[in-house]
Amino acid sequence: MPRKAFRTLNRILAQLAILAGAIVISVPSLYMLSASFMSSQDFFSTEFHLLPTALYWQNYIDVFVSFNFGNYLKNSLLVTAAVVGMNLLFTPMVGYSLAKFDFPGKTLLLIFVLATIMIPFTAILIPLFLIIRSFGWVNTYPGLIMPFAMSAFGVFLMRQFILAVPDDYIDAGRIDGASELRIYFQIVVPLIQPALITLAIVVFVASWDEFLWMLIVTIGDALRTLPVGLAKFVEQYRTRYELMMAGSVVAAAPVVLVFLAVQRRFLQGMAGLSGLK
Amino acid sequence: MxxxxxxxxxxxxxxxxxxxxxxxxxxxxxxxxxxxxxxxxxLFFGLFYVYPLFRTFYVSLFSWSLLDEPRFIGMTNYVTLSNDKEFINSIGVSFYYAIGVCVIIWIVSLGLALVFNQNFRFRQAYLSTYYMPAVISLTVWSLVWLFMYNPSFGLFSEFARWLGFRDVRMLDNPATAMPAMILLSIWKGAPVYMLIFLAGLRAIPGDYYEAAKVDGASAWQRLWSITLPLLRPVFLYVVVISIIGAFQAFTPMYLLTNGGPGSATRVLSMFIFQNGFQFLKMGYASAASVIFLLILLVFSLVQFRILRFQQAE
Structure with missing residues (x-):
């Protein structure tokens, strides 16, 4: 049966191609991890090292002790936690109002949200900086956090999920005499929990990655987040690749861990949102 | 939707x-x-996103270094911009980058989505592996690729030497610096669009394929006559958001080349950033932002129509 043999061969070739692709795609991540454990001798020796000759943990110690990465990590965690928390607090409420209420200005709000999704962030960088500056928020945590307190796409996501919540549940709460706030917190919020987890993941990744704004709004070392800290490190020590890679692993690890922990939900969330910040 | x-x-x-x-x-x-x-x-969207839109235009009418008082100069910034070779160059560079990244990303990500729409062994594990570049931040990848592009001990050079070629010096050469950015951006961006395409493919009812199979349509015929036509709205959506996204790229240029060599990788967002926050020309950078907005407005209007179109479906 040549046809069947041909098909089997085809399938094996396809599997091999997918495997080869996976290897090529993984090279930069693996190389980053490998190089983060190399001593500077491994780099500057004439022969090429794909793997470190010995696991050189000193890079990680240096990054935290001699350089300020512990502080960057703290800032990143703090800013991201605040941004995720505020998004979880506010965007479902806004999504709820857009999904289940009629009020004056609803169309205007929708236009605001749509515009925010479509406006390129770079184009409003200067006025946004001027606003934050007039609040006295340059180089303060509020300045790092507030512009991302609500994700326009998060609002859309929430609206979409809450539209699927049956009105009867909400009305039943009203008939029982529950207040609107109680209806929201005890009926609506529990029903959209999966969406809230998706929202948290998406906002976490976006906030953890934010570079340009953090670059502009931080002055000096104290409030730098990991991306800015890394960038400034590179500007100063352009040849210390082993430390650069160790710092990169530190910056990458939290997102990768979250991704590995909740892969399917992560991918589902991203499929719905990706491309839109 | x-x-x-x-x-x-x-x-x-x-x-x-x-x-x-x-x-x-x-x-x-x-x-x-x-x-x-x-x-x-x-309050939030109004203050931080909608109001700045108008403020950009307002500030663009002034000469202002943040340190002195803003001075009204009318349309002078725009006149200066139109004669600024750096600015004209940065528009061209942005288009070069955006087109280079987007066209290849559409093809690659659609291809990958078609592959992952099949069932094969370890599919979920492979999908996660292929998606990994999108998980980690662009800052980290920029540094890793800066390292890989290093002429003396980067991976590309090592590999070229192993094959018997000379060192690879992509970032030092004005002709190859942009392709180096494009390569990195495709590698980082394609998985994202792959996922969007995949969601679109999953939404196509299996009945269509069953019916086509009964009628004796080949795999290629099914692809051309069912999959691609039905994927059209998704494709349009991807086209628009990828273009808008590509025009905003900043991080790789900032970290790998800082706009150079020469001005080979000075994209518009780099131009705005440098004029605004390095040369402290708030008005001038705002004027560039307005032009930037106008360029992207065209794409955004298309996106708006697509979003509405999808809502109406």
Whole structure:
């Protein structure tokens, strides 16, 4: 049966191609991890090292002790936690109002949200900086956090999920005499929990990655987040690749861990949102 | 988007009944609480995103270094821009980058999505592996690729030497610096669009393929006559958001080349950043932002239409 043999061969070739692709795609991540454990001798020796000759943990110690990465990590965690928390607090409420209420200005709000999704962030960088500056928020945590307190796409996501919540549940709460706030917190919020987890993941990744704004709004070392800290490190020590890679692993690890922990939900969330910040 | 339409029609019908049953007071209460829940968003999006849009234009009419008082100069910034070779160059560079990244990304990500739409062994594990570049931040990848592009001990050079070629010096050469950015951006961006395409492919009803199979359509025929036509809205969506995204790229240029060599990788966002925050020319950078906005407005309007179109479906 040549046809069947041909098909089997085809399938094996396809599997091999997918495997080869996976290897090529993984090279930069693996190389980053490998190089983060190399001593500077491994780099500057004439022969090429794909793997470190010995696991050189000193890079990680240096990054935290001699350089300020512990502080960057703290800032990143703090800013991201605040941004995720505020998004979880506010965007479902806004999504709820857009999904289940009629009020004056609803169309205007929708236009605001749509515009925010479509406006390129770079184009409003200067006025946004001027606003934050007039609040006295340059180089303060509020300045790092507030512009991302609500994700326009998060609002859309929430609206979409809450539209699927049956009105009867909400009305039943009203008939029982529950207040609107109680209806929201005890009926609506529990029903959209999966969406809230998706929202948290998406906002976490976006906030953890934010570079340009953090670059502009931080002055000096104290409030730098990991991306800015890394960038400034590179500007100063352009040849210390082993430390650069160790710092990169530190910056990458939290997102990768979250991704590995909740892969399917992560991918589902991203499929719905990706491309839109 | 689809959920919205299926739900909104019955809501409207029922609302009329409800108002009738409970009278005005409930409608009033709902209006109050709707506003209450929406107020933070009005303030937030209005202040941080909509108002700056107008402020950009306003600031662009001034000469202002942040250190002195703003001085009104009318359209002078725009006149200067139109004669600024750096600015004209940065528009060209942005288009070069955007087109280079987008066209290849569309093809690669659609291809990958078609592959992952099949069932094969370890599919989920492979999908996660292929998606990994999108998980880690662009800052980290920029550094890793800066390392890989290093002429003396980067991976590309090592590999070229192993094959018997000379060192690879992509970032030092004005002709190859941009392709180096494009390569990195495709590698980082393709998985994202792959996922969007995959979601689109999953939404195509399996019946169509069954029917085509019964009619004796080959795999290629099914691809050309069913998959691609039905994927058209997704494709349009990807086209627009990838272009808007590509025009905003900043991080790789900032970290790998800082706009150089020469001005080979000085994209528009780099131009705006440098003029605004390094040369402290707020008005001038704002004027460039306005032009930037106008360029992207075209794409955004298309996106708006697509979003509406999808909502109407």
């Amino acid at each position: 689809q959920a919205s339409t299926t739900a909104s029609a019955p809501t409207k019908r029922r609302k009329a009944e409800r108002t009738h049953i409970w009278g005005r007071s409930l409608a009033a209460r709902k209006m109050r609480f709707g506003l209450f829940f929406a107020t933070p968003a009005f």
